[in-house]
Amino acid sequence: MIDVTHAPPASCSAGTATAEVASGTIVRHERIAEGTWRLRVLAPNLAATTRPGQFAMVRLPGRFDPLLARPLAVYETALQADGGPPGPGEAAAARYADFIYAVHGKFTQALSRVAVGESVEFWGPLGNGFAPHPAGHLLLVAGGIGQTALLALGKERLGIARYGGPGVAAARADRVTLLWGCRTGSLFGDVEDFRDAGIDVHLATLDGSVGRKGTVVDLLDAFADGSAGPEASGERSVRIACCGPEGMMAAVSTWAARHGVPCEVSLETPMACGVGICFSCVAPVRDASGGWD
């Protein structure tokens, strides 16, 4: 089974009534890896209501090039400007939202030059987020900057953090593993966030500079044949949650289907409106009858 997190039919369809437009002061902004920055913004409503896998549309105030806001996943939330994430009972009190972004074009270049004390505009939380499926062993599979959609999910499933406010269903997993692939080792940033959460981390790089030489599919193969660890193979109720470039997610979905592992992917097609109106981000989805929606 392949679920699609932000679809159907529009991958950005507004997933919650709590989304709002706001402006927030940047309280932290630092480079964490090659061409990769981490931003913390005062965003009380977004931080208190976002669920794992959701995102916000972000833009710079007073700047009209680019005109359109850009989508960024909410990586983590925090109680205080210089503090850590909320505990299991404190989701509603989170006041800050963290984003991690890779510098690509006009928006992300301009964002990387914005200083602490300045502000950004954003609307969210948007998207459907990951479905609350329980799992014996949840595999988080990330490609490139795709880890940004996955940290909160892993922490929630391990029961060490809650997101989305009181009363939001949170499924559990007995064990969470991150399989993360990048082009080269200098692109991995804040890997310790996953390790500190109790998530087992396996890295791969195309150039072999860090971890296994190859892709996340090589890591999945190692997982399946038992070479990723003594407990890795032969487990029941394994699930995959995946985020990364489209080709990588297609390869992971194909691997999952071949091995009979349920797989949920978080689509990151380029977006214009972010709320399901313009249809610029739609992805074809297989329906229950085997046809395409």
Ligand SMILES: Cc1cc2nc3c(=O)[nH]c(=O)nc-3n(C[C@H](O)[C@H](O)[C@H](O)COP(=O)(O)OP(=O)(O)OC[C@H]3O[C@@H](n4cnc5c(N)ncnc54)[C@H](O)[C@@H]3O)c2cc1C
């Ligand atoms: C739901 C969602 C969540 C996202 N979360 C994050 C995140 O947490 N961190 C992060 O770094 N990025 C994330 N992205 C991607 C991010 O939105 C783009 O990198 C950003 O829009 C680039 O803006 P720009 O103006 O800097 O570059 P642009 O000038 O818009 O683009 C630069 C280059 O990147 C390509 N590009 C732009 N957007 C995408 C995309 N979505 N997929 C593939 N190629 C693209 C363009 O075609 C162009 O070649 C997310 C995208 C989506 C849809």
Ligand code: FES
């Ligand atoms: S419908 Fe998804 S970006 Fe507009």
